[in-house]
Amino acid sequence: MAGITRIATYVPRRRLDRTVIGQTWGTRVAPGRRAVAGLDEDALTMAVDATLACLDGADPAHFDALYFASTSAPYLEKQVASVVATATDLPRATAVADFGGSVRAGVTALRAAIDAVRAGSVRSALVVAADARLAEPESELEPLLGDGAAAIAVGTDGVIAELVSAASVAEEFTYFWRTDTQRAVQVAEPRFGASYGYARDVAEAVGAALRKAELPPARVARLALGAPDERSAADAAKRAGCDPGRQLVPSLAAEVGMLGSPEPLALLGRALETAAPGDFLVVAGYGEGADALVFRATDALPAARPRALDLARALPVASYGRFLKARGFVPAETAGEVVTSVVEWKELAQDVRLHGSRCEACGLVQYPQTRICIGCRARDRLVDHKLGKRGTVFTFTIDNLAPVAEHPLPMAVIDLEGGGRLYLQVADAADGEVKIGTAVELTFRRLHEAGGNRNYFWKARPA
Amino acid sequence: MKDQVAVIGVGCTKFGDRFERSYEELITDAAFDAYADAGIDSSEIEAAYLGTYLPGAGGGKAAVSLGDALRLYDRPITRVENYCATGTDAFRNGCLAVAAGVADVVLVLGAEKLKDRGGRGIPRLGHPLLARGNTAPGLFALAANRYMHTFGLGRETLAKVAVKNHHNGALNDKAHLRMEVTAEQVLKAPIIAWPFGLFDCCPTTDGAAAAIICRADPARRYKKDPVFVKGVGLAVTTGRPYFDPTFDYLGFRSTQAAARQAYAMAGVGPRDIDFAEVHDCFTWTEISNTEDLGFCAKGEGGRLVEEGRTALDGDIPVNPSGGLKSFGHPIGASGVRMIYECVTQLRGEAGARQVKQAELGLAHNVGGPGAVSCVVVLGRG
Numbered sequence: 001m002a003g004i005t006r007i008a009t010y011v012p013r014r015r016l017d018r019t020v021i022g023q024t025w026g027t028r029v030a031p032g033r034r035a036v037a038g039l040d041e042d043a044l045t046m047a048v049d050a051t052l053a054c055l056d057g058a059d060p061a062h063f064d065a066l067y068f069a070s071t072s073a074p075y076l077e078k079q080v081a082s083v084v085a086t087a088t089d090l091p092r093a094t095a096v097a098d099f100g101g102s103v104r105a106g107v108t109a110l111r112a113a114i115d116a117v118r119a120g121s122v123r124s125a126l127v128v129a130a131d132a133r134l135a136e137p138e139s140e141l142e143p144l145l146g147d148g149a150a151a152i153a154v155g156t157d158g159v160i161a162e163l164v165s166a167a168s169v170a171e172e173f174t175y176f177w178r179t180d181t182q183r184a185v186q187v188a189e190p191r192f193g194a195s196y197g198y199a200r201d202v203a204e205a206v207g208a209a210l211r212k213a214e215l216p217p218a219r220v221a222r223l224a225l226g227a228p229d230e231r232s233a234a235d236a237a238k239r240a241g242c243d244p245g246r247q248l249v250p251s252l253a254a255e256v257g258m259l260g261s262p263e264p265l266a267l268l269g270r271a272l273e274t275a276a277p278g279d280f281l282v283v284a285g286y287g288e289g290a291d292a293l294v295f296r297a298t299d300a301l302p303a304a305r306p307r308a309l310d311l312a313r314a315l316p317v318a319s320y321g322r323f324l325k326a327r328g329f330v331p332a333e334t335a336g337e338v339v340t341s342v343v344e345w346k347e348l349a350q351d352v353r354l355h356g357s358r359c360e361a362c363g364l365v366q367y368p369q370t371r372i373c374i375g376c377r378a379r380d381r382l383v384d385h386k387l388g389k390r391g392t393v394f395t396f397t398i399d400n401l402a403p404v405a406e407h408p409l410p411m412a413v414i415d416l417e418g419g420g421r422l423y424l425q426v427a428d429a430a431d432g433e434v435k436i437g438t439a440v441e442l443t444f445r446r447l448h449e450a451g452g453n454r455n456y457f458w459k460a461r462p463a
Numbered sequence: 464m465k466d467q468v469a470v471i472g473v474g475c476t477k478f479g480d481r482f483e484r485s486y487e488e489l490i491t492d493a494a495f496d497a498y499a500d501a502g503i504d505s506s507e508i509e510a511a512y513l514g515t516y517l518p519g520a521g522g523g524k525a526a527v528s529l530g531d532a533l534r535l536y537d538r539p540i541t542r543v544e545n546y547c548a549t550g551t552d553a554f555r556n557g558c559l560a561v562a563a564g565v566a567d568v569v570l571v572l573g574a575e576k577l578k579d580r581g582g583r584g585i586p587r588l589g590h591p592l593l594a595r596g597n598t599a600p601g602l603f604a605l606a607a608n609r610y611m612h613t614f615g616l617g618r619e620t621l622a623k624v625a626v627k628n629h630h631n632g633a634l635n636d637k638a639h640l641r642m643e644v645t646a647e648q649v650l651k652a653p654i655i656a657w658p659f660g661l662f663d664c665c666p667t668t669d670g671a672a673a674a675i676i677c678r679a680d681p682a683r684r685y686k687k688d689p690v691f692v693k694g695v696g697l698a699v700t701t702g703r704p705y706f707d708p709t710f711d712y713l714g715f716r717s718t719q720a721a722a723r724q725a726y727a728m729a730g731v732g733p734r735d736i737d738f739a740e741v742h743d744c745f746t747w748t749e750i751s752n753t754e755d756l757g758f759c760a761k762g763e764g765g766r767l768v769e770e771g772r773t774a775l776d777g778d779i780p781v782n783p784s785g786g787l788k789s790f791g792h793p794i795g796a797s798g799v800r801m802i803y804e805c806v807t808q809l810r811g812e813a814g815a816r817q818v819k820q821a822e823l824g825l826a827h828n829v830g831g832p833g834a835v836s837c838v839v840v841l842g843r844g
Contacts, residue, residue, distance in 0.1 A: 339591045351592050367706050368593060374707055395612070395712050397604035398657040402596045408654075411596050413605055413705045413712070423605075423705030425596040436612050447595055457592040 002117040003162035003295060005124070006153035007306045008053035009266040010046050011035045011146075011256050013428040013461075014326060016317040018143040024320040029143040030230065032254035036317050037132040037147035039326050039405050040427060040445040043070040044080050045456065046149035047130040048087045048444040050262070052389065054126065054151035060088055063153070065095040065125035067113050069105035069261045072133045073098065074446070074454065076180065083456070084128060087444045089353045089386065095122055099261075102176065102287020103226060105129065106150070106261035110283070111291055113154045114163045124155030131260030134327060136184040144229060145185070146257020150265035160304050161272060161281060161295040164215075167208035169289040173197040176228070176287065194232040202284050203239030205292035209282065210240070213294045217241035221279035221297075224249045224267035226286060228258060236284075255311045261285070266309070268295075273308050277301055315430055325405060332405045338450045349384060354442070354458055356420045357382035365419025388418035389442040390463060396426070396434050410434040414460055428461045439463040464562045465728055469682035469689035470841065471675050472501025473803040478639040478670035478791035486519025486576040487532035493671035493796075494533050494572055501675040501685050503568065505533060508675075510566035511540040514553030514573035515795035517580065518542070529572055539566070543795075546830025547742065548697070549573065550672070550798020551837035555695040557676055567678050573800065574671035575793030594705065600656035600664050600745060603832045605705065607658055607747035609712035613762075616750075618658050620765040622649035624746035625662045625788060627774055632785020634815040639668045639791030649746075663746040668791030672800035690806045693731065693823070694840040696724025702834040713762075715833035718755035722827075725838040726757075731823065733757030736779065736840070738808060738818045739825040740801035743786040748829065749773075753781060756827060756838070780818045783808060798837065801826035805841045 015033040022029035037046060047068055066088075068081035081096035099105040099112070106129030113125040130149035135141035174188050175197035187193065202225060210217060223242055227233040230253035234244035242248070249267040252259065259266060268283045275281060275297040284292040317323050324330055339351070349355040349369070356367035361378035365385055372379050391414040399409045410426035412434055426434050427445055440460040447457040474496025476489050484492070498504060513529035526540035543553040550573035557571040610616065626646055632638035644662055652660035682689040698720035704710050726732055733756055741756065743749035750764035758779050759767050767773050773781035784790050784804040787797060805824035807813050813821075822843055829836040 337591050343591075364708065366708060368703075374701065375709055395605045395609035397601045397608060398654070399596065399598055399601040399604070400653070401598045401600060401655050404596060408657075409596055411601055411605070415708065419708070421706055421708040423594050423597070423703075436608065447592060455591055455595075457595070 001159055001162050002114050002154065002156050003159035004152055005155045005158045005160060006054050006056070006058070007265070007269040007272060008050055008056070008151050009262070009269050009309050010050035010053055010149045011309070011311060012037045012041055012046065012148065013313060013315045014038055014317050015314040016323050020320050020323070021143045025138045034143060034257035035146040035148055036323060036326050038427060039328065039332060040447065040459065042074040042132050042446055043072050043130040044074050044083055045445050046132065046147065047080065047084045047128040050130065050149035050151035051084055051088045051126055051128045054153055055088060060090045063090055063124050063126050064093065065113060065116060065122040066090055067097050067099060067109040067125065067127045069099040069109040069127070069129040070131050071100055071103055071105065071178070071260060072131045073100060086348065086352045103131065103260040103263070104285030104287040104291050106265050107226070107283060107285030107291040107293065110152055110154070110265065111166050111293055117154055117156060124153065127152045127154060129262035129265055131262060133260050134184045137324070137329070140190065141185060141187055144258055146252070146259050148256055148259045148262055148266065150262035150269060152265055158300055158304060159298055160301040161297050164280070164294040164296050165209045165212035166291070166293045167205050167212060168291045169201045169205045171201070171289050173288055194228055198228050198232050198286050199236040199239055201290040202236040202286050202292070205290035206240040206282055206284055209292040209294045215280060215294065219280055220247055220282050221275060222249050222271035222281050223247050224264050224271050224281065224283040226264035226267070226284065227251065230254070269306050270309060272297065272301065272306050275301060315428060330405070332449055338453045339455050351457065354387050355384050356387045358385035367420050367422060387420045388416045391416040391440055393434060393436055393438040393440060394421065395436060398434065412440065412460055414440055424458060424460045426461060427459045433462050464558065464695065465693050465730065466691045467679050468558045468561045468676050468692040469679045470692070470802065470806050471677050471682055471685040471689050472497040472503070473674050473806045474500060475637055475672040475800055475803045476670050477637050478668050478793065480578055481669035482578060484669070486528065486574060486579065489576060489669065489671040490529060490532035490572060490574045493574065493673040494570065497570070497673035497675050503675065503685065505535055507568050508535060508538070508570045509568050510538060510560055511535060511570040511572065512553040512557045513540060513542045514550040514571070514799060515542065516544055516549055516575060519576060546835050547744065547794055548798065548828040548830045548835045548837040549795040551801065551826055551828045551839055552697055552798070553795070554674060554799060554802050554839060555697055555837060558692050558695055561676055561678055567681070569676050570673060571676065571799055572671065572673040573796035573798055575795045576669050577667045577793060578669050594703070598656060600659050603745045603748055604656040604659055606712045606751070606832060607745065610747065610751060611658060613713060614765065616765045618650060619646065620769060621658065621663055621746040621750070622646040623768045624743060624749045625649045627768065628743060628782050628786040628788035631775060631783050631816055632789020635785050635790065638785040638789050639666050640789045659745050665744050665787035665792040668793045670791060670793040670796045670800065672796050672803045674799055674802045688810060688843070690809045690841050690843060692839065693842045694725035694727070694729030696721035696728070696838045698724070699835045700833060702831055704833050714751045714755045715829055715836060717833055717836035718752060718827065718829050718838070721836040721838040722756045725840050729840040731840065735823055736825045737821050737823050738780040738783055739827065740784060740786070740804050741781055741827045742829045743782055743788045744792060746788070749781060749786065752827060752829065756825065775816060775818060783813065783816045783818050798826065798828045802839065802841070809841060809843050
């Protein structure tokens with residue numbers, strides 16, 4: 001039996017009240033807030049965050065595939081899945097692939113992962129979808145889109161939702177696009193697209209998947225439908241013969257916005273927060289057609305229920321200018337050097353996998369990796385040691401001078417659970433939140449840009 | 464090495480925004496000031512040590528920046544760079560050369576022209592990922608916050624260091640910031656890196672300072688009242704203190720070790736020191752330094768300044784020159800400038816800022832923070 005074993009969603013802490021956009025442009029906007037990836041976040045970093053949340057301390061060595069899905073990957077050439085796999089400390093012998101093209105990529109990657117497990121070509125896989133899609137300033141999409149990521153572990157042991165059936169529709173339809181020279185997502189006539197490029201295709205794929213499962217629409221407990229806007233999922237549900245009010249997982253539009261490729265996975269996660277064993281759950285993604293998957297919750301679900309998505313903890317983006325800055329429309333710091341490929345390769349375990357050392361002579365856990373113990377001076381007795389990702393602030397400063405795009409910059413010396421001490425930038429902290437004793441967790445972020453490339457590294461954030 | 468090396472001449476430029484002077488011109492001003500003080504000319508210089516963190520544009524990271532400025536050719540010149548202890552370490556190396564007998568008359572010169580470089584003058588160095596986001600105030604602030612948390616110190620105590628050093632610097636016509644400040648001004652200044660506000664930080668400064676040293680026995684041929692080098696000490700600890708899980712962040716081991724070396728060589732203890740020029744890059748640093756140098760116990764440095772004991776008329780005046788805080792901090796020049804101040808005080812030539820009974824003075828630099836410290840003890844007769 002192959003299916004979902006774990007699921008987690010990551011939503012950036014920063015939220016922009018849509019009225020800020022409305023006031024800036026003098027336009028009417030839907031109420032609510034949208035999630036905003038910080039300047040140091042992108043689809044890659046949010047994918048790492050979601051994957052770490054999905055693993056939740058599970059041994060990454062258990063996984064032998066990782067699929068990344070996004071339409072807003074920070075690289076057009078350079079694979080993201082392998083970066084996510086390395087940062088989450090998966091083994092080298094991991095099958096990796098990037099999925100993209102349209103926002104249905106998240107569901108497509110999930111289907112591919114389950115197919116690979118069912119075929120026996122991989123044992124267990126991680127699927128992570130992440131998007132931080134840029135909209136043109138003053139466009140209709142600007143208040144609508146939101147940023148986030150969702151990760152799903154797939155395997156045959158400890159399955160909480162097994163795959164029952166799957167169906168797809170493929171047909172060219174120009175609705176959302178971004179050419180290789182465009183930064184922001186473009187959209188064709190939205191009402192026509194929502195009807196013909198979205199609801200029609202999703203209903204068709206869902207209908208086909210339900211027929212394969214020999215399941216009448218009324219038997220579906222929850223529909224997790226990714227959507228282009230807040231209203232159209234209900235239209236798709238109705239066309240598939242379902243009752244949106246009873247069966248549709250409510251949209252995240254009012255709290256986080258339309259997430260793109262992670263959205264159906266995040267909605268499926270919400271459904272699994274409350275589903276009962278035996279419930280049928282449908283997940284679907286759209287874009288030049290649609291993919292629909294039917295799952296049945298298993299008896300293992302209640303004991304391994306995903307954590308409820310916590311949207312309460314949010315940091316307001318104070319102004320439209322701050323929003324533009326977070327989305328990279330204001331030039332960022334480009335001074336200094338990017339890490340060279342030689343140094344990156346030499347220090348991969350240390351810098352990306354975040355391994356330190358443990359001294360076999362005195363037991364001291366330390367960072368970075370060196371030859372001689374800083375505690376007892378023993379030579380070559382330091383062995384590779386994976387550091388924990390939670391800790392406590394030992395000391396700190398709030399810096400207004402550092403050459404970074406956003407001030408003030410909290411910097412903290414952190415004692416990690418399990419040993420080791422790090423010195424990191426602190427992201428997503430409210431005023432006064434960083435002080436001695438503050439509990440923090442680590443997050444992989446875009447640290448710095450220079451020489452036409454980017455440095456990614458770990459930061460802390462209040463836990 | 465005690466009493467084997469004498470200082471026979473010192474020189475110092477006006478510190479400040481020296482936009483009108485080039486790096487080489489600052490060197491020239493300081494060197495000729497010292498030549499005149501010693502009553503020698505450059506032909507008598509047998510070897511030279513240049514303390515500089517960032518050599519002048521086009522000078523390269525070598526000793527040629529000093530050689531070309533002074534047309535001092537065909538003899539050994541060594542460039543010393545050791546974070547903020549650069550100046551005192553250059554002096555220490557000069558002393559070692561004289562004590563070793565390889566050169567009788569040596570020029571030690573510290574110079575920096577930070578204002579040529581835009582911004583704060585110091586480019587970011589180091590690993591592109593690890594510790595990124597650090598700044599000099601931010602790194603010292605890590606220690607200050609832990610210290611203040613542990614010993615219950617407030618920003619009001621830090622402010623007293625700024626008030627004292629600005630008062631001293633206002634009396635010094637070569638100081639960069641020659642104005643008094645009130646505690647209220649210090650506390651209300653914009654925050655640079657918590658807990659440091661603008662007036663808790665030393666300025667970015669241009670300047671150069673020089674010392675001429677020679678073997679002790681012929682010293683009185685040049686100067687009737689030479690100052691003698693009693694002891695030197697240098698200690699290096701980790702340059703990555705923030706990764707050291709054993710570090711308590713309450714002071715700097717390198718200063719404690721360098722002080723031990725210098726006191727042992729001089730055969731004195733901290734209570735014998737009459738005044739000190741210590742590395743007050745930030746107000747908290749002076750408080751911690753006074754403890755690490757042994758002027759009081761750990762955790763008592765705040766009280767030392769609160770009680771006025773480090774003031775000009777206190778029992779252990781600290782930074783009578785105005786310190787880095789007011790005199791300014793051209794990195795490589797600072798340590799040599801401290802030697803200049805110690806010698807001036809020991810000669811009784813410090814005018815309005817003269818401390819009483821100046822028999823034994825101490826100069827101290829710390830860089831890193833805490834990665835490297837250098838201590839020099841100087842005395843009369």
